[in-house]
Amino acid sequence: MSASTPSPHGEQLREALIDEAYHQGYGGIPMTLIVIGGLIIIHWINAGELLNPWWLAGALTLTIARLLSLLRFANEKQTMSVSQKESLFVVPVILMALLWGALAPLTFAAANTIERLTMVCVLSGMAGGAATVLAPLRWSARFYLTCCLVPISILIFDAPGGGPALSGLALGFLGIMFVSHGQARRMLVEAKTSLFDKQSLLTDAYRQQEVVNRLNAALESSQAALQDHNIRLEQVVEERTARIRLAFSVIENTAEAVMVITAEGKIIEVNPAFTNITGYTPDEIIGQPANILQASIDDQSAYAELWRELIETGKWSGELWSSRKDGSLFLERRSMDAVRDKRGRVTHYVAVASDVTDAHHKDEQLRHMANxxxxxxxxxxxxxxxxxxxxxxxxxxxxxxxxxxxxxxxxxxxxxxxxxxxxxxxxxxxxxxxxxxxxxxxxxxxxxxxxxxxxxxxxxxxxxxxxxxxxxxxxxxxxxxxxxxxxxxxxxxxxxxxxxxxxxxxxxxxxxxxxxxxxxxxxxxxxxxxxxxDMSTLAKQRLEFEYELREALTNRELTLHYQAKVHAIDRTVEGYEALIRWNHPKKGLISPEQFIPMAEDAGLVDLIDHWVVSEACRQIADWHARGFGWQRVAVNISSRQFQHENLVALFLKASASHGIPATLIEVEVTESFIMTQPDKAIATLQALQAAGITVAIDDFGTGHSSLAYLRTLPIDVVKIDRMFIMEAVNDPVSQAIIKAIVDLCTTLDLEVVAEGVETYALVDMLCEAGCYILQGHYFSSAVAPATLEAQWSQGSGEILPVAEKTGEPVDTASE
Missing domain, CATH: 3.30.70.270 (Reverse transcriptase/Diguanylate cyclase domain)
Incomplete structure (x- = not known):
């Protein structure tokens, strides 16, 4: 498929010739069909029959095959190789050449002279057309020409009347077609080669133009980059200049002292903050050794260690005491760094220091406060x-x-x-x-x-x-x-x-x-x-006891017992005092003297006070609801609870929540507590009285200057201390004091109650002194509510209506 002379384009030329053969092949198919049709007509006219069916079928089949190959090439030429294209075109051409070569032997014997001449002309025309159409091909085209003319040249040789001459003409025409095909092919190859050369030149020109364009673009880009670089350099110079100005301004205006020191240890530059902190002006300090600030001779070792580390590592930071120009000491936090040249040699040292004396003193204060x-x-x-x-x-x-x-x-x-x-x-x-x-x-x-x-x-x-x-x-x-x-x-x-x-x-x-x-x-x-x-065992027991007390509040193990206050003349009950007990599940009843001090140490006394007030109000309401009438109950509160501003609110809330009159409640507060803060105590007592709550001074007689305060205190009841009562049995002076207390209370319209009445002798002595409301084991010990209720139900304990003292109507159920 290559040209007669070597081409520099090689495979590209071969592919171009094959493509050209396919292009010219579109014209060969119609010509072939026309020729076949003409032969059929001529043979029908002369012989009255169709051409050989097998030849005719083969010719039509190959024509169709050539058409299909052309269509396939049109659709798949981009994906087909050169060899595939060549085979797809050449094979049908060779087979068709063989059919044209077989036509004469199959039909020539039966044909007359006209048909024979016609056939010679037709095949010669096919050869002439093939010489041009198949110009892109070489040997397959020559084979096609040979098959078309050689068989008929041989058969026509014996024809009468000039057969040899016709045969010679046919063979001569074959030679001319060979020459014509060769020239056409050469011209085609030259044209394609010229085209490729021009395309190559054009491509080279385009490529060179692209190179030139790229070089121009690169040049322009380089020029732009150079310009940008120059602009950036100018910006960098401006920025660095601005930074240098800023750095200089910062150094000049910073609150930290800055020193620039030579490698030999001489100060060559300081900032204003250095002067402010040390007192040395630049003229005084420049040229001086860096250790001019050394506090004392004792710091030589510290300075030597500083310079050793600075020389070895290029940096140092820490705190040291230094001396100002006036000799005063200050603690500075200093950091020092070495400045090196391009060769790595130290040229200068820069020291930055701040005065942390005040912070040091504050830290010392904080450490002192922390400890x-x-x-x-x-x-x-x-x-x-x-x-x-x-x-x-x-x-x-x-x-x-x-x-x-x-x-x-x-x-x-x-x-x-x-x-x-x-x-x-x-x-x-x-x-x-x-x-x-x-x-x-x-x-x-x-x-x-x-x-x-x-x-x-x-x-x-x-x-x-x-x-x-x-x-x-x-x-x-x-x-x-x-x-x-x-x-x-x-x-x-x-x-x-x-x-x-x-x-x-x-x-x-x-x-x-x-x-x-x-x-x-x-x-x-x-x-x-x-x-x-053995104390560790006791301590463990105490902790367990404290834990059990906390649990007692949750488990409702605390209870109130009630001790009657009795009128000595007619033995009527004037009211009750609620006394707390701890009903321990294992130890039984525990008196308040055993657990109240512990409750105070453990911070539980407030909770206990709240519970006592609420429980007393609940019990009063319960007794009334069950038909035992309104009973007046006195409760004791701790001095800690008395300090709270919400004391009155505590009683009012408890009485309201249980639906009882506040006038049924009596609050007992110790005389010693009132005497310690009389002004504050008076305000609280007045608030209690204003709420309708009865106020009683408990343990009266144990304090000092008590009588002087009685007329100024907003109270309703005075309870004489049990120890004072017991000492008065055989002490006429104490008896006289008791009578004086009773007389003063009577004058002030205060009720007097004597505690700790254990014997008839005390009852007699107190009645003679004019004190008739008594409380103690002589009449009744503190008992559980159920015991009181049983006594009331059996009629052995009298229930006293309190209408005269509370203003409440007498409950007939209590009669």
């Missing part, structure tokens, strides 16, 4: 434990002993609640001063919080050393303190644990001293006790 009690200035728990551990370590090294004293002020909570926290704070400060005066410089006094103090006694020789200090601490608190026109007597109880006898652990020593403290309290307060091993 000391803000009220007394004494060490707190954290510092105490640290000192205790240090003391234990020192005692261990010296084979010595150490004592831990746990102090607790007796009844401080009552004083704090009654007089107010501000008085309590003054008292704690005064107590800390007294206690501190008892210890040595080597000892430690600390406040844990509240009214708890701890003393660490170092270098203890024996327990007698601890005993002497404990007695000194107790004695120091014996003198009364006069605060806010009130004389306060305070005592302390002390628990002592000794290292290493009781433990070698700081926390355990503290715990053991605490347990010893409770033993001292149990012994009567105002004393001291050493830790004993």
């Amino acid at each position: 000391h009690d803000p009220l007394t200035g004494l060490p707190n728990r954290a510092l105490l434990l640290e000192k205790l551990k240090q003391g234990i370590a020192q005692a261990s090294q010296n084979s010595a002993k150490l004592g831990v004293f746990f102090l607790d002020l007796d009844h401080f909570k009552s004083i704090n609640d009654s007089l107010g926290h501000h008085i309590g704070d003054i008292l704690l400060r005064e107590i800390s001063v007294r206690l501190k005066g008892c210890i040595r410089l080597s000892d430690t006094l600390a406040r844990l919080g509240g009214d708890e103090f701890v003393v660490i006694m170092n270098n203890v020789r024996d327990t007698e050393d601890c005993s002497r200090l404990a007695r000194a601490l107790i004695t120091a608190l014996e003198p009364p303190l006069e605060l806010s026109e009130t004389v306060i007597h305070i005592r302390t109880s002390i628990g002592i644990a000794v290292y290493p006898d009781d433990s070698d652990d700081a926390n355990t020593l503290m715990k053991n001293a605490d347990m010893a403290l409770y033993a001292a309290k149990a012994a009567g307060r105002g004393t001291f006790a050493f830790f004993q091993q």
Whole structure:
């Protein structure tokens, strides 16, 4: 399929010739069909019959096959290889050449002269057309020409009248067609080659143009990039210049001192803040050595270490004391960094420093606050434990002993609640001063919080050393303190644990001293006790008891018993006092003297007060609902509860929720509490009376200057203390005082009640003094509500209507 001369385009030319053959093939198919049709007609005219059916079928089939190959080429030429295209075109051409070659032998014998001549002309015409149409092909085209003319040239040779001449003409025509085909093919190849050369030149021109365009674009891009780079460089220069100005401005205006130091340690530049902090002006400091600020000769080692680290690592940061121009010291936080050139050699050092003296003092204050009690200035728990551990370590090294004293002020909570926290704070400060005066410089006094103090006694020789200090601490608190026109007597109880006898652990020593403290309290307060091993069992029992008390509030184990107040003349009941009891599931009834102090320590007394008020109101309502009439009940409240502003609201809410008149409630408050804060107490008592609640002074006779206050206090009832009553049996002076109290109360229209009446002699003495309302075991002990109800139901206990005192109608059911 290649040209006669080598072509530089090779396979491209071959593919172009094949494509050209397909293009010219569209004209060959119609010509072939016309020729076949003409032959059929001529043969029919001369022979009266169709051409050979087999030849005719083969010719039509191949013509159709050629048409299909052309159609396939049109649809698939982009995906077909050159060889596939060539085979698809050449094979039908060769087969068709064979059919044309077979036509003469099949029909020539039966044909007449006209048909033969016609056939010669037709085949010659087919050969002439093929020489042009098949010009893109070489050997297959020549084979086609040969098949068309050689067989008929041979058969016509024997024809009469010029057969050899015709045969020679046919063969000569064949030669001419070969030459014509060769020329056509050459011209076609040359045309295609020229086209490819021109296309190649054009492509090269386009490619070169693209290269030129790319070079131009690259040049333009480079010019633009160069321009952008120049702009960016200008911006960088401007920005760096601005940064330099800003940096200079920052250095000039920063609050931190800046020093630039040479590699040899000479100061060459400082900023205004340096002058403000140190007092040195630039003229005074430039050229001076960097250690001019060194505080004292003692800091030479620190400065030497600073420069050693700076030279080795290129940086240093830390705090150091320095000296100002006037000689005053200041603490500076300084950071220093080395400045290097391109070769990495140090050229300068830059130091940035700030004055942190004030912050240092504040930190010291914070550390002091973190380790000391803000009220007394004494060490707190954290510092105490640290000192205790240090003391234990020192005692261990010296084979010595150490004592831990746990102090607790007796009844401080009552004083704090009654007089107010501000008085309590003054008292704690005064107590800390007294206690501190008892210890040595080597000892430690600390406040844990509240009214708890701890003393660490170092270098203890024996327990007698601890005993002497404990007695000194107790004695120091014996003198009364006069605060806010009130004389306060305070005592302390002390628990002592000794290292290493009781433990070698700081926390355990503290715990053991605490347990010893409770033993001292149990012994009567105002004393001291050493830790004993069996105390841990007692402490555990106390914790269990406190836990059980908390559970008692939840499990409704608390109950109220009621003790009657009886008129001595006619034995009628004037009312009842509600007394709390703890109905322990295992220990039975427990008196308030056993658990109320613990409730105060555990912070449960408020909850108990609320429960007592609510339960008393509920019981009054229940008795009335069940037909036992309205009963007046007195309740006791703690001094802590009396301090609350919502005390009146507590009683009103409880009475309202249970639907009883507030006038049935009587509140008992101790005389000693009223005397500590009379002004505040009067306001609270007036509010209670305004709400219709009866107010009684309990334990009257135990305080001081009580009679002077009776006429000013808004009260309704005075209850003479049981101890005062019992002492008056054989004491005429006490009897005279009791009569004076009764006479004064009668004058002031106050009801008088005597407590603790145990014998008939007391009844007789009190009646002679004019006191007729009595309360005590002589008449009745405190009993459970069910016992009272049983007595009332059996008629053995009289129910007294209270219409005259409450203004409420008498309930006939109580009669």
